[in-house]
Amino acid sequence: MSRIGVFICHCGENISRTVDVERVALEVGKLPGVSFSTDYKYMCSDPGQNLLKKAIQEQKLTHIVVAACSPRMHEKTFRKAVEAAGLNPYLCEMANIREHCSWVHENREEATVKATEIVGMMVERVKKNRVLPTITVPVTKRSLVIGGGIAGIQAALDIADCGHEVILVEREPSIGGHMAQLSETFPTLDCSQCIMTPKMVDVANHPKIKLYTYSEIELVEGYIGNFQVTIKKRARSVDEDKCTGCGVCMTKCPQKKIPNKFDQNIGMRTAIYVPFPQAVPNTPVIDRDNCTWYKTGKCGVCQKVCGPGAVDFEQQDKLIVEAVGAIVVATGFDLYSIDEKPKGSPIKGYGEFGHGKIPDVIDGMTFERLASASGPTGGKILRPSDGKEPKQIVFIQCIGSRAREKGISYCSKVCCMYTAKHTMLYHHKVHDGQAYVFFMDARTPGKSYDEFWRRSIEEEEAVYIRGMVSRLYQKGDKIVVMGSDIAVGVQVEIEADMVVLATAVQPQKGAELLAQKLGISYDKYNFYSEAHAKLRPVECATAGIYLAGACQGPKDIPETVSQASAAAAKVMTLFSKDQLEREPIVARVKESGCVGCFACKKVCAYGAVEEKEIRDRQGNLIKTVAFVNPGVCAGCGTCQATCPSKSVELDGYTDEQVIAMIEAL
Amino acid sequence: MPLTSQPIDTSIYSAITDAIKTEAERILTEGQVTAVVGYAAARRKGSAQPIIITEATDAAKLIFTAACVNNLAVYLTKAKKEVPKSGKIGIVVKGCDLKALTGLMGESQLKREDLYLIGVPCAGVLGSTVQPATGLTTDTIAPKCTECDAHLPTGCDFVPLQTPVTPELEQKYATEIARLEALTPAERWAYWKEQFSKCIKCYACRQVCPFCFCEQCLCDRNKPQMVDTTPRPAGNTAWHIVRAMHLAGRCAGCAECERVCPMDIPLNLLNRKMAKELKELYDHEAGFEVLDKGPLNSYTDKDDQSFIK
Numbered sequence: 001m002s003r004i005g006v007f008i009c010h011c012g013e014n015i016s017r018t019v020d021v022e023r024v025a026l027e028v029g030k031l032p033g034v035s036f037s038t039d040y041k042y043m044c045s046d047p048g049q050n051l052l053k054k055a056i057q058e059q060k061l062t063h064i065v066v067a068a069c070s071p072r073m074h075e076k077t078f079r080k081a082v083e084a085a086g087l088n089p090y091l092c093e094m095a096n097i098r099e100h101c102s103w104v105h106e107n108r109e110e111a112t113v114k115a116t117e118i119v120g121m122m123v124e125r126v127k128k129n130r131v132l133p134t135i136t137v138p139v140t141k142r143s144l145v146i147g148g149g150i151a152g153i154q155a156a157l158d159i160a161d162c163g164h165e166v167i168l169v170e171r172e173p174s175i176g177g178h179m180a181q182l183s184e185t186f187p188t189l190d191c192s193q194c195i196m197t198p199k200m201v202d203v204a205n206h207p208k209i210k211l212y213t214y215s216e217i218e219l220v221e222g223y224i225g226n227f228q229v230t231i232k233k234r235a236r237s238v239d240e241d242k243c244t245g246c247g248v249c250m251t252k253c254p255q256k257k258i259p260n261k262f263d264q265n266i267g268m269r270t271a272i273y274v275p276f277p278q279a280v281p282n283t284p285v286i287d288r289d290n291c292t293w294y295k296t297g298k299c300g301v302c303q304k305v306c307g308p309g310a311v312d313f314e315q316q317d318k319l320i321v322e323a324v325g326a327i328v329v330a331t332g333f334d335l336y337s338i339d340e341k342p343k344g345s346p347i348k349g350y351g352e353f354g355h356g357k358i359p360d361v362i363d364g365m366t367f368e369r370l371a372s373a374s375g376p377t378g379g380k381i382l383r384p385s386d387g388k389e390p391k392q393i394v395f396i397q398c399i400g401s402r403a404r405e406k407g408i409s410y411c412s413k414v415c416c417m418y419t420a421k422h423t424m425l426y427h428h429k430v431h432d433g434q435a436y437v438f439f440m441d442a443r444t445p446g447k448s449y450d451e452f453w454r455r456s457i458e459e460e461e462a463v464y465i466r467g468m469v470s471r472l473y474q475k476g477d478k479i480v481v482m483g484s485d486i487a488v489g490v491q492v493e494i495e496a497d498m499v500v501l502a503t504a505v506q507p508q509k510g511a512e513l514l515a516q517k518l519g520i521s522y523d524k525y526n527f528y529s530e531a532h533a534k535l536r537p538v539e540c541a542t543a544g545i546y547l548a549g550a551c552q553g554p555k556d557i558p559e560t561v562s563q564a565s566a567a568a569a570k571v572m573t574l575f576s577k578d579q580l581e582r583e584p585i586v587a588r589v590k591e592s593g594c595v596g597c598f599a600c601k602k603v604c605a606y607g608a609v610e611e612k613e614i615r616d617r618q619g620n621l622i623k624t625v626a627f628v629n630p631g632v633c634a635g636c637g638t639c640q641a642t643c644p645s646k647s648v649e650l651d652g653y654t655d656e657q658v659i660a661m662i663e664a665l
Numbered sequence: 666m667p668l669t670s671q672p673i674d675t676s677i678y679s680a681i682t683d684a685i686k687t688e689a690e691r692i693l694t695e696g697q698v699t700a701v702v703g704y705a706a707a708r709r710k711g712s713a714q715p716i717i718i719t720e721a722t723d724a725a726k727l728i729f730t731a732a733c734v735n736n737l738a739v740y741l742t743k744a745k746k747e748v749p750k751s752g753k754i755g756i757v758v759k760g761c762d763l764k765a766l767t768g769l770m771g772e773s774q775l776k777r778e779d780l781y782l783i784g785v786p787c788a789g790v791l792g793s794t795v796q797p798a799t800g801l802t803t804d805t806i807a808p809k810c811t812e813c814d815a816h817l818p819t820g821c822d823f824v825p826l827q828t829p830v831t832p833e834l835e836q837k838y839a840t841e842i843a844r845l846e847a848l849t850p851a852e853r854w855a856y857w858k859e860q861f862s863k864c865i866k867c868y869a870c871r872q873v874c875p876f877c878f879c880e881q882c883l884c885d886r887n888k889p890q891m892v893d894t895t896p897r898p899a900g901n902t903a904w905h906i907v908r909a910m911h912l913a914g915r916c917a918g919c920a921e922c923e924r925v926c927p928m929d930i931p932l933n934l935l936n937r938k939m940a941k942e943l944k945e946l947y948d949h950e951a952g953f954e955v956l957d958k959g960p961l962n963s964y965t966d967k968d969d970q971s972f973i974k
Binding site for chain 1: 879880
């Protein structure tokens with residue numbers, strides 16, 4: 001026989017204003033099985049919880065109903081209190097008489113009746129509650145970081161510095177990401193490479209970091225604490241163990257006119273190449289699409305000149321499986337390609353700005369490469385078309401961003417600041433030049449950010465024109481920029497030598513495919529979604545997977561680095577225990593009724609359902625049934641709703657409990 | 666549309682019978698299968714019944730006629746114990762029966778490699794076996810055969826080389842569904858309430874359905890009791906709605922439920938209506954292709970959401 005205790009909270013006046021709590025306590029006290037009922041002003045307060053604990057001991061209570069606010073608010077609080085008093089926490093249920101009753105009703109009499117019924121339902125439900133033991137899952141204390149930009153590097157270093165092994169996977173031949181492409185960084189104008197490359201070298205030298213470059217994630221299986229990740233290591237055609245990074249192969253390669261992606265295709269590279277001189281690892285890769293040997297079967301010069309014999313034309317892609325306990329996703333961003341409308345995308349292009357047609361209309365990242373000392377022009381600002389120094393330069397902001405009609409409604413966040421930086425870099429390098437900026441408004445919150453922007457206008461002579469550009473066209477060797485200055489209310493026409501477009505920040509191409517492999521959610525732009533916008537900003541809804549950097553939304557470097565360290569801290573929190581504790585609200589299969597149709601397996605969004613063979617003592621197969629892995633199950637209940645024979649139930653939400661609640665009404 | 670009853674040509678059935686006998690004898694002799702599930706003549710003249718043979722000498726018993734109405738797929742589901750558990754099983758299938766087998770493969774109940782499929786080119790079978798010796802005509806043909814799109818099963822291991830010829834017939838279920846859809850919801854509810862009120866809860870529809878393969882039907886559960894088990898209106902309605910919903914997106918249209926119903930409840934009419942909804946909403950039709958996920962177990966962002974109001 002159950003001895004149920006019912007505790008009714010006034011919630012200050014939140015509940016007691018509309019509900020006669022004393023009468024509810026009196027009424028539910030008469031229900032069969034209820035041996036104690038009382039009310040208190042603040043049940044969640046220390047005295048309230050002590051009242052509950054004391055009653056459990058003195059009245060020898062077996063089940064508890066707390067009638068108060070939403071279980072999302074205080075279920076954990078009361079289950080902890082119940083556990084402290086010696087009961088299994090899952091023998092405590094909450095009846096929500098605040099959000100579901102007092103807050104939404106005015107009539108005291110009716111609200112009191114309704115509150116009594118809500119509590120009565122939970123009394124019937126709690127009678128069917130079972131003791132549920134906490135689930136413990138072992139944790140593999142190694143982590144995977146996907147993406148070797150500044151976010152991935154920072155997260156990997158932080159985790160590795162704590163003594164845990166890190167697998168860092170990068171798609172490109174070198175780590176470094178977009179930050180390695182930048183010339184100087186705002187708001188201090190320190191050289192990006194100077195602050196980035198030491199970190200890259202730290203990664204390469206760290207005994208706890210295993211680096212896979214030119215590699216991609218093929219498959220992710222498992223769950224928090226126990227992931228199995230298959231990594232596809234693409235054939236580099238160069239043996240990493242033998243290569244000394246001397247670079248002779250690159251100097252001898254006859255294919256020298258291949259646009260280098262790292263230099264935004266304005267610089268050239270060879271077919272065997274490292275994307276940039278400070279690359280980590282400093283091991284070249286052969287671009288098989290452009291290599292003479294792969295195209296014609298002849299040449300092989302690099303192999304001949306390679307002293308240690310590292311060039312290997314026969315090298316194959318390799319699949320490597322790594323076991324990890326946590327995953328940090330740091331895949332970063334890509335710049336919006338404005339000249340063409342991406343196929344099948346709701347995003348419209350900006351053909352009117354001539355990007356891709358007029359050679360001297362470039363995007364912000366290309367300007368970074370022009371300004372970079374290690375870039376294709378050695379840091380001189382020269383036009384791509386004829387190599388002349390532009391004397392009039394126009395920057396246009398918000399290309400793609402904040403334009404709902406073009407398909408992207410968000411602000412890309414970094415463009416205001418980097419355009420201000422560009423005007424300064426330009427002014428430092430072309431003293432007699434003039435920079436103009438067309439802008440909607442300047443968004444410069446952040447430490448020393450607004451001062452930086454003001455400096456570009458007040459000290460570095462950039463002319464800011466508030467208004468948008470309507471049209472650009474080539475006229476001789478000039479680009480005519482037509483726009484309006486809405487502050488003055490006049491039309492503006494500038495004959496520019498070069499135009500720089502601040503294009504929108506987008507997730508990496510194929511970001512949604514990786515999300516599907518990982519089982520994490522993403523928004524309509526394919527940015528990855530955090531579990532809670534404010535309170536869980538670095539965690540995914542899928543346990544054990546964390547986000548860092550611009551893959552989640554546009555971010556600048558300081559923010560990215562902060563988030564990467566935050567994600568690392570989350571990983572370390574997970575790794576601080578040998579066993580992970582999980583809520584036992586998970587699905588359980590009744591094997592006697594299961595006929596193995598595996599509808600549950602097909603609908604499970606978490607991959608928690610497995611096939612299990614049931615054999616007799618002789619080892620003959622009797623049947624194959626579904627098995628829910630409690631370590632993976634998120635307790636969503638979709639399997640329960642799908643099972644045709646009702647052979648899978650969610651603990652804590654069984655059909656028996658739900659029907660008991662309905663019958664109590 | 667023919668106004669008077671016209672005979673339907675079933676002359677190919679004797680050649681099919683011979684081909685089935687030869688093939689069954691061969692696969693049993695060669696040990697390719699441990700048993701063959703097929704049809705044999707029953708006691709009354711012209712009648713047929715299911716048979717499971719395990720000896721090559723019994724292959725001569727196999728027949729195919731217009732009285733071979735049963736969907737033999739039901740003998741392969743887990744709830745049925747007559748068929749040997751080990752080895753490959755041969756089975757005689759009409760198009761509609763093959764759709765059921767296909768569905769069962771998609772639901773992990775059967776494996777294609779465990780089956781030897783003997784497909785039957787079928788011009789149609791009788792609607793009722795009360796008079797099994799009756800000739801097949803536009804009047805006596807089963808209503809399901811008037812809407813059949815699978816006279817010739819495909820993807821089988823063996824199909825006799827015959828081409829069934831069926832005249833264009835009035836689609837009986839489509840006509841009836843159109844009539845019901847024209848009614849008001851209240852009238853339609855009254856119609857079904859009347860139909861369900863006839864139910865005596867004999868569960869013949871459940872026993873004969875290849876898709877009712879659960880070892881313990883949820884309608885037999887008593888802790889908690891999901892459906893009232895006595896033949897009273899509330900429980901009857903609950904049972905028939907559970908049955909229809911559980912078959913939505915799965916039913917192969919063999920209409921065995923309707924054939925065996927002693928109270929003449931138009932069960933396949935309800936199944937066809939559900940099938941029509943599935944076709945309209947999710948572009949799904951039962952066919953010969955094994956689906957990994959049925960239409961109600963999969964989700965895409967293109968799914969119709971107009972029902973959310």
